Amino acid sequence: MNKTSKKKGASKKVISNRRIIQAIIGVIVFIAIQFFNISLWYALLAGVIAGLIFGKVFCRWMCPLGFIMEVFMNINPEEKFKQTYQYHKLGCPIAWISGILNKISIFGINFTGNDCTHCGVCDKACYISTLNNEFSLHKKGKKNPAEQFSCSKCLQCVAVCPSDSLKYNFRNFIKK
Numbered sequence: 245m246n247k248t249s250k251k252k253g254a255s256k257k258v259i260s261n262r263r264i265i266q267a268i269i270g271v272i273v274f275i276a277i278q279f280f281n282i283s284l285w286y287a288l289l290a291g292v293i294a295g296l297i298f299g300k301v302f303c304r305w306m307c308p309l310g311f312i313m314e315v316f317m318n319i320n321p322e323e324k325f326k327q328t329y330q331y332h333k334l335g336c337p338i339a340w341i342s343g344i345l346n347k348i349s350i351f352g353i354n355f356t357g358n359d360c361t362h363c364g365v366c367d368k369a370c371y372i373s374t375l376n377n378e379f380s381l382h383k384k385g386k387k388n389p390a391e392q393f394s395c396s397k398c399l400q401c402v403a404v405c406p407s408d409s410l411k412y413n414f415r416n417f418i419k420k
């Protein structure tokens with residue numbers, strides 16, 4: 245296995261272990277706030293800095309409440325739980341601010357189209373593209389779901405792409 249495919253394998257492994265990472269960071273955030281009396285303002289500041297660099301990563305990679313909501317959604321994937329999750333996110337200032345920062349964050353999801361076969365698997369994995377066909381990760385002339393407020397950087401689109409045409413790295417602001 246060469247260096248590039250090893251790197252791709254490692255990043256897909258990180259994405260597939262997202263919930264474990266979210267649980268660990270979530271517990272650390274919870275302990276810091278509850279037992280070390282760290283002000284919620286610091287949590288907000290950390291979320292904004294993370295948002296500026298990585299986009300809206302807090303909800304799906306760091307948030308203790310987000311983790312609990314996802315567990316409930318998996319136990320009972322009924323629509324009402326999905327809606328509760330959306331309402332919970334609407335009330336969170338970190339979700340609001342970092343969602344807006346998705347448009348200008350330093351890291352983003354880049355499409356490198358050369359090897360893309362337009363299989364459409366990425367769009368099927370993305371809840372934004374699935375709900376609204378104005379969005380697509382690979383079709384020209386469609387809006388990029390990764391820049392939308394709702395994109396919580398679950399990175400499922402990156403993980404499922406068989407040709408590695410989607411990458412989460414330094415954003416190419418010039419090439420659209």
Ligand code: SF4
Pocket residue numbers: 359360361362363364365366367381382404405406407408409410
């Ligand atoms: S999953 Fe990858 S190969 Fe398939 S359409 Fe999306 S970017 Fe192209």
Ligand code: SF4
Pocket residue numbers: 353369370371372373389390394395396397398399400401402
């Ligand atoms: S990371 Fe990809 S799959 Fe997840 S919401 Fe954003 S664009 Fe969609």
